[in-house]
Amino acid sequence: xxxxxxxxxxxxxxxxxxxxxxxxxxxxxxxxxxxxxxxxxxxxxxxxxxxxxxxxxxxxxxxxxxxxxxxxxxxxxxxxxxxxxxxxxxxxxxxxxxxxxxxxxxxxxxxxxxxxxxxxxxxxxxxxxxxxxxxxxxxxxxxxxxxxxxxxxxxxxxxxxxxxxxxxxxxxxxxxxxxxxxxxxxxxxxxxxxxxxxxxxxxxxxxxxxxxxxxxxxxxxxxxxxxxxxxxxxxxxxxxxxxxxxxxxxxxxxxxxxxxxxxxxxxxxxxxxxxxxxxxxxxxxxxx
Amino acid sequence: xxxxxxxxxxxxxxxxxxxxxxxxxxxxxxxxxxxxxxxxxxxxxxxxxxxxxxxxxxxxxxxxxxxxxxxxxxxxxxxxxxxxxxxxxxxxxxxxxxxxxxxxxxxxxxxxxxxxxxxxxxxxxxxxxxxxxxxxxxxxxxxxxxxxxxxxxxxxxxxxxxxxxxxxxxxxxxxxxxxxxxxxxxxxxxxxxxxxxxxxxxxxxxxxxxxxxxxxxxxxxxxxxxxxxxxxxxxxxxxxxxxxxxxxxxxxxxxxxxxxxxxxxxxxxxxxxxxxxxxxxxxxxxxxxxxxxxxxxxxxxxxxxxxxxxxxxxxxxxxxxxxxxxxxxxxxxxxxxxxxxxxxxxxxxxxxxxxxxxxxxxxxxxxxxxxxxxxxxxxxxxxxxxxxxxxxxxxxxxxxxxxxxxxxxxxxxxxxxxxxxxxxxxxxxxxxxxxxxxxxxxxxxxxxxxxxxxxxxxxxxxxxxxxxxxxxxxxxxxxxxxxxx
Numbered sequence: 194x195x196x197x198x199x200x201x202x203x204x205x206x207x208x209x210x211x212x213x214x215x216x217x218x219x220x221x222x223x224x225x226x227x228x229x230x231x232x233x234x235x236x237x238x239x240x241x242x243x244x245x246x247x248x249x250x251x252x253x254x255x256x257x258x259x260x261x262x263x264x265x266x267x268x269x270x271x272x273x274x275x276x277x278x279x280x281x282x283x284x285x286x287x288x289x290x291x292x293x294x295x296x297x298x299x300x301x302x303x304x305x306x307x308x309x310x311x312x313x314x315x316x317x318x319x320x321x322x323x324x325x326x327x328x329x330x331x332x333x334x335x336x337x338x339x340x341x342x343x344x345x346x347x348x349x350x351x352x353x354x355x356x357x358x359x360x361x362x363x364x365x366x367x368x369x370x371x372x373x374x375x376x377x378x379x380x381x382x383x384x385x386x387x388x389x390x391x392x393x394x395x396x397x398x399x400x401x402x403x404x405x406x407x408x409x410x411x412x413x414x415x416x417x418x419x420x421x422x423x424x425x426x427x428x429x430x431x432x433x434x435x436x437x438x439x440x441x442x443x444x445x446x447x448x449x450x451x452x453x454x455x456x457x458x459x460x461x462x463x464x465x466x467x468x469x470x471x472x473x474x475x476x477x478x479x480x481x
Numbered sequence: 482x483x484x485x486x487x488x489x490x491x492x493x494x495x496x497x498x499x500x501x502x503x504x505x506x507x508x509x510x511x512x513x514x515x516x517x518x519x520x521x522x523x524x525x526x527x528x529x530x531x532x533x534x535x536x537x538x539x540x541x542x543x544x545x546x547x548x549x550x551x552x553x554x555x556x557x558x559x560x561x562x563x564x565x566x567x568x569x570x571x572x573x574x575x576x577x578x579x580x581x582x583x584x585x586x587x588x589x590x591x592x593x594x595x596x597x598x599x600x601x602x603x604x605x606x607x608x609x610x611x612x613x614x615x616x617x618x619x620x621x622x623x624x625x626x627x628x629x630x631x632x633x634x635x636x637x638x639x640x641x642x643x644x645x646x647x648x649x650x651x652x653x654x655x656x657x658x659x660x661x662x663x664x665x666x667x668x669x670x671x672x673x674x675x676x677x678x679x680x681x682x683x684x685x686x687x688x689x690x691x692x693x694x695x696x697x698x699x700x701x702x703x704x705x706x707x708x709x710x711x712x713x714x715x716x717x718x719x720x721x722x723x724x725x726x727x728x729x730x731x732x733x734x735x736x737x738x739x740x741x742x743x744x745x746x747x748x749x750x751x752x753x754x755x756x757x758x759x760x761x762x763x764x765x766x767x768x769x770x771x772x773x774x775x776x777x778x779x780x781x782x783x784x785x786x787x788x789x790x791x792x793x794x795x796x797x798x799x800x801x802x803x804x805x806x807x808x809x810x811x812x813x814x815x816x817x818x819x820x821x822x823x824x825x826x827x828x829x830x831x832x833x834x835x836x837x838x839x840x841x842x843x844x845x846x847x848x849x850x851x852x853x854x855x856x857x858x859x860x861x862x863x864x865x866x867x868x869x870x871x872x873x874x875x876x877x878x879x880x881x882x883x884x885x886x887x888x889x890x891x892x893x894x895x896x897x898x899x900x901x902x903x904x905x906x907x908x909x910x911x912x913x914x915x916x917x918x919x920x921x922x923x924x925x926x927x928x929x930x931x932x933x934x935x936x937x938x939x940x941x942x943x944x945x946x947x948x949x950x951x952x953x954x955x956x957x958x959x960x961x962x963x964x965x966x
Contacts, residue, residue, distance in 0.1 A: 216714050230671060236764060236773040237671075262773060277671040279708040284901075409759050409774070410679075412669045412710055413896045416738040416753040426747065428737055431897055445747055448849030452749040456775035463770045 194274035195229075198251055204333050206258045207301060208267045209243075215250030217242075217280045223308035224286030224403065224435055227254065228411035230277040231265050238262050239408045239430070241305040241380075242281060243334075252280075255304040255333065261460040268468070282411050283434045286312065286401075292375035294318040295367070296342070297360050297389050299325040302381030303334045305403065309378050310341050319343050321372070323363045325385065329354035360385060361392050374398055379438060383447050390438030400438035404429050407452060420446045486539070487557040490564035493535045503605040504533040511829035515799050518683045518767060521826055522586070525615040527567070534562035536607050540599045545609060548597040550945035551652075553577045555594060555609055562612060571620035574613060579655030579698075580648070580944065582621060582690045585614025587681060588941045589820050621693055631701050634661035639958045642667060642726040644711045647675020648940045649732030649931030651694070652947030653954070654703045660955050664703045665726075669710040672763060675734050676932075677940070679763040680755070682793050684800070688762075712902040717927060727961060728954045731906075731914060731922070731929040732947060735937050736896030740889055741785070745843030750777055750851040754790045754890035761797050779886030782806045783854060785840060786890030787817035792824065794888045795832050803886075807833040809840060811859050811872040837861070839872065841879075843887055854884045892937050899933075911936065920950030926961075928954055 199211035217227060226241045245252040258267040269275075286309050294313040298306040303324050314320045320342040326332045327350045339345045347355025348363045356363055367374070377400040379389040386402040393400045406418035406429040413431035420429055421442035427433065493501070507523040508514075514521050525533065537559045545555040553574050561570035574581045590596075590610035598606035639662050643650045646668040658664050672678050674691045699705060711717060720726045738753030740746050752760075757776075760766040766776030782798040784791050787810040798806040808827070810817060813836050817824060828834070842855040858878035861870035895912035907915040907923035913936055920928040930946030932938055 216709075220714065234765070234768075234772040236775075277708050279669060279671075279710055279714070281713055282710070409756055409764065410670060413737055413898055414679075414734075415756040415759050416740075417756045419747055421747060426740060426742075431737070431901075445849065449747065449749060451848070452850075453775040456769065460770045460773060460775065 194276065195278040197269055197271055197273050197275065200270050200273075202267075203255070204331050206267070207255060207331075207333060208258070209253060209255050209304070210266075210269070211251050211253045212275065212278065213250060214252045214278060214280075215247075217278070218245040218250050218252050219247045221245050221252060221281035222285035223288065223312040225281035225283050226411075226434060227252070227278055227280035228282060228408065229275050229279075231262055231269070232276050235265075235276060236262055237277070237409060237411060239282070239405070239411050241403065241434075243304040243307060255301045257301045260457045261464045264461060265464060279411075283430060284432070286378070286435055288312045288316050290317040291399075292318065293321065293372065295321045295323060295364070295374040295377045297323045297325070297364065297377060297379040297381070297385075299360060299381030299385045300331070301333065302385075302403075303332070303338065306378065306380045307334060307337055307341065309380070310338060313378075314341055314343075318376075321346065321367065321374070323348065323360050323367075324355075325349070325360035325363075325381070326354075327351065359388065361388050364389065364392060368396070377401070377438075378403075378435075383443060383450065386438060387441075387443035387447075390441065390443070394439045401435050402438040402441060403434050404436060404441065404446065405434070405450075406430075406446065407450065420449070486541070487554075487560045489539055490560050491535050491537065491539065492563070495538060498536055498538055499600070499604055501532060501536050503536065503608055504529045504611070506608075506611050511826075511831075514684065515796075515830040516802075518800055520687050521684050522614075524618055525611055527565070527615075527619070530562055530567070530612060530615045531565060533608050533612055534559045536600060537563075538600055544597040544599060545594045545607075548594040550593065550941050551578050551948055553594075553613070558616065559607070559609075559612065562616060567616045567619040568624045570612075570616040571624065574616065578944065579652060580694050581613050581617035583648070583677060583686060583694060584941055584944070585610055585612075585617050586686050586690075587677075587939075588613075589939060591821060593941070618690075621690070633702060634659060636663070637661040637958065637962075639663065639727045639962070640665070640725055641954060641958075642711075642720045642724075642729045643732065644717075644729065645669075645675055645732040645734055645931075645933075646673040646695070646705065647677060647732055647734045647931065647943065649734075649943040649947035649950075650675065650730065651698065652944040653730045653732065653930075653951045654698055655701075656948055656951035657954060658698065658701050658703050662955075662958065666703060666705050667709045667711050668705065668707045670763065671707055673705055673707065675732075679759040680790065680793070682758065682762055682797055684796065685793065710898070712898040717899075717903050717906075717924070721926060727958055728926045728928065730920070730947070730950055730954060731899065731927065731933060732931045732943070733896055733899065733914075733929075733933040734943075735893035735932040736912070737894045738889065739892045739894055741840070741891060743840065743842055745845060745851065746889070748843055748845040748851040749849050750779070750885060751843055751887045751889065752777075754784075754786070754794045754888050755893065757794055757888045758790070758797065761801075767797075767801060776801065777886050779803050779884075780805070781882075781884045782886040782888065783809045783835075783840075783882075783884050784888040784890055785809050786892075787812065787819055788890060788892075789819045789823055791888075791890035792819045792827050794890050796827055796830060798886065798888065799830055799832060805833060806831075807835050809835045809838050809854075809856065811837065811839040812869060813837055813861060816869040837872065839874070840887075843884075844881070851884060851887055853881050854887060855879065855881050893932070895933060895936075918949065919953035920946060921953060926957065928957075
């Protein structure tokens with residue numbers, strides 16, 4: 194069992210967890226992920242490691258409660274335990290001094306971009322962060338990012354913070370200002386990574402994306418996480434998770450991510466019903 | 482050296498033994514079992530076991546032992562069954578094979594011990610596998626009072642790390658703990674057993690039996706650590722240099738699934754056998770949504786391949802409620818690598834066999850889900866490198882059939898993790914670890930065996946490789962102590 198040391202909501206439905214994991218903390222590098230199971234009948238899900246401390250023996254992850262497992266995870270609090278946790282998995286991010294590195298992130302991807310931004314900065318890059326969200330309340334890790342990088346720019350779909358528009362608009366602004374990135378790392382929802390890759394392809398700017406595929410074992414055995422990159426099938430868990438964004442078949446991956454949409458909805462509904470029953474029972478008990 | 486013949490306890494006169502028919506093992510009704518995940522075979526009764534054991538003619542030079550990859554003393558344990566000392570018979574097997582309840586179920590005896598049984602030359606061979614299974618189960622159920630207590634050997638003071646808890650790793654652990662070494666098994670997944678837990682379905686090998694075997698090893702002092710992926714959580718060098726392991730055994734098993742490299746293989750509903758079986762067996766997808774891991778329940782499933790894994794997958798698809806679950810195999814039934822018993826059981830359960838058919842494309846709908854398979858009919862030509870007749874596409878034979886699930890069961894490649902993280906261990910062009918007959922790799926103190934060395938093979942061959950490695954590791958450790966003193 195793996196103890197949760199801290200658990201705090203950092204945005205609506207988005208929770209940050211600090212988990213005791215001394216061995217993983219000691220080894221993990223930017224870009225790597227863990228597989229976890231919340232309970233003894235749970236599924237295995239991959240989550241990128243956001244931060245860690247080898248001295249204190251913990252890792253942190255950010256979970257957005259979208260489906261059954263993530264919703265269940267987000268009911269856990271400090272002192273609770275995870276059933277299973279294994280890692281660090283996947284190849285670490287390749288970092289070098291490119292010159293100007295632009296980290297583009299959206300949703301919980303911003304927390305996952307932190308270690309890459311930090312490593313990029315440490316390698317001597319000028320690092321610019323572009324953070325995108327639908328609404329200002331959904332922006333996470335902005336302050337942590339600001340401490341790491343040279344400049345942070347924000348975009349929101351509704352204009353509630355930063356530039357009214359998408360991350361690709363901010364990227365265009367940068368280019369218009371004469372800043373040409375030498376390397377772009379995009380982490381976040383698939384459509385965002387696809388849009389960024391599409392835009393930078395024309396300008397020939399190298400773009401790395403961190404793919405979030407469905408996995409079962411996560412260790413190179415089952416082949417669930419396959420994606421098409423450069424016309425070839427790759428396994429995201431051991432060949433990735435980072436790939437050249439210009440080579441990724443985003444359409445196929447998008448469809449593969451929705452493979453269990455129906456089952457996920459069913460599972461989520463069952464979970465919510467059980468939660469509702471529990472709450473009602475608790476209320477009843479309190480009432481008596 | 483000639484073996485001493487075991488004492489005979491067979492009361493049936495030699496001449497009459499050949500008149501006893503081979504005993505059928507009771508099994509679940511085919512129609513019933515095709516809707517549940519309970520074990521198909523039910524095992525001999527004690528009476529049946531004794532009758533079957535009495536069929537053994539006690540050859541002066543028995544060949545059966547040579548047919549067994551771990552050389553179980555088959556004539557000896559059969560006589561103990563005749564004596565009705567079932568626990569003693571199980572103990573006799575365990576001298577050479579630590580997992581008889583598992584091997585009695587999944588070994589291909591018909592191509593090993595039973596194939597060379599002298600009785601089998603003119604009659605049906607003695608059912609050695611069924612007898613092994615019977616005594617192992619009997620000992621598990623009744624043995625605790627009469628089984629000799631494991632005498633913990635003098636500690637050697639040396640530590641061995643075993644990477645992977647599949648058949649090879651368990652065999653190594655079982656042998657080395659008897660030598661007094663400190664043995665730790667590291668497993669990447671959240672349950673122990675490797676392919677025995679993620680690959681082989683409950684209806685062929687109940688997980689409770691596996692858990693019992695692991696618990697037995699734990700009682701003997703083997704340490705088991707799960708959720709630990711060697712190469713990533715800790716490297717082999719760190720295990721040896723920082724954690725003080727004197728030797729390491731790599732029983733990593735088969736790796737990434739092979740695909741056919743045809744269009745449409747990444748459509749939703751197209752699984753590798755590894756994924757489909759892992760979702761069902763390890764993750765209990767067949768109990769979704771009670772268990773969280775989802776799994777497709779197809780109406781028309783095809784499974785591409787003709788091995789045991791393909792049979793496991795097709796029988797699983799059937800149990801998940803498929804109206805039609807078919808094997809699609811590019812050669813004929815004669816060339817199928819699957820065990821006859823599995824093919825026979827699959828047929829009984831209503832599995833369709835489309836032999837001499839090969840898919841060339843999978844077709845999807847707008848959501849990216851597979852809806853059809855385009856196939857060619859094949860005919861057999863001259864034998865190829867494998868000695869089997871080569872399948873050749875028949876001209877103009879293309880046809881399309883509706884399917885809503887495809888499982889590709891055409892074998893596995895190797896896991897790239899060790900070559901990624903430990904380049905000093907030599908691998909071949911397929912990514913398999915290069916090891917000599919005793920499992921020695923190119924890195925000192927590191928041994929390997931099972932599918933990671935041989936490529937996809939059987940449980941018993943992995944165990945055989947594990948036992949050879951265990952002997953070599955013991956030898957290596959003794960020499961190491963000698964050189965230090």
